[in-house]
Amino acid sequence: AQKVTQAQTEISVVEKEDVTLDCVYETRDTTYYLFWYKQPPSGELVFLIRRNSFDEQNEISGRYSWNFQKSTSSFNFTITASQVVDSAVYFCALSDGGANSKLTFGKGITLSVRP
Amino acid sequence: DADVTQTPRNRITKTGKRIMLECSQTKGHDRMYWYRQDPGLGLRLIYYSFDVKDINKGEISDGYSVSRQAQAKFSLSLESAIPNQTALYFCATSDSDRVNQPQHFGDGTRLSIL
Numbered sequence: 001a002q003k004v005t006q007a008q009t010e011i012s013v014v015e016k017e018d019v020t021l022d023c024v025y026e027t028r029d030t031t032y033y034l035f036w037y038k039q040p041p042s043g044e045l046v047f048l049i050r051r052n053s054f055d056e057q058n059e060i061s062g063r064y065s066w067n068f069q070k071s072t073s074s075f076n077f078t079i080t081a082s083q084v085v086d087s088a089v090y091f092c093a094l095s096d097g098g099a100n101s102k103l104t105f106g107k108g109i110t111l112s113v114r115p
Numbered sequence: 116d117a118d119v120t121q122t123p124r125n126r127i128t129k130t131g132k133r134i135m136l137e138c139s140q141t142k143g144h145d146r147m148y149w150y151r152q153d154p155g156l157g158l159r160l161i162y163y164s165f166d167v168k169d170i171n172k173g174e175i176s177d178g179y180s181v182s183r184q185a186q187a188k189f190s191l192s193l194e195s196a197i198p199n200q201t202a203l204y205f206c207a208t209s210d211s212d213r214v215n216q217p218q219h220f221g222d223g224t225r226l227s228i229l
Contacts, residue, residue, distance in 0.1 A: 045220040101209055105157040
């Protein structure tokens with residue numbers, strides 16, 4: 001069975017601080033996909049990134065970066081120089097490599113960025 | 116217009132009532148999903164459908180049913196609503212031609228059962 005653990009439930013930082021959101025996953029599949037979604041206070045789910053199990057390159061997109069390490073089954077998300085608009089719930093999710101594409105979500109991390 | 120539209124956006128109803136939540140999409144995706152979100156629990160899959168004639172149970176299907184009326188429409192029903200079904204419900208779609216592409220979510224339906 002697949003499992004995603006987001007051990008941090010709530011994080012509060014002051015604007016301009018860097019913050020890392022942790023994600024640890026469990027799967028028996030050799031091919032799988034990892035995702036991060038953002039849920040701002042307005043409630044919608046916004047896709048941030050997808051990473052497949054064969055691509056361990058880190059990714060950077062503006063102030064966002066992701067560190068994928070298969071050795072520790074982790075897919076951590078770092079926000080550099082956080083801003084108030086980054087305040088949201090962030091979900092990590094896992095999908096197997098098969099055709100069904102079902103997502104298993106972590107419980108989410110509530111990030112509050114204070115001015 | 117949103118690619119994935121959920122109606123209603125908010126609903127308050129009483130225990131025992133039959134409720135239908137509707138989802139329609141203009142993305143042309145063949146796969147559709149229903150999730151519920153509870154505080155501190157993340158999103159959990161209720162049902163999913165890969166085609167008009169295909170319906171599959173997810174992690175928490177008890178107390179729910181679905182209907183895939185057309186490729187673009189996927190409705191979720193609560194036959195006899197109970198208070199612990201109070202939650203935020205999301206519909207999502209994905210494209211089978213592109214394996215494991217991100218699911219696209221609607222804006223959610225906030226359901227309260229008194």
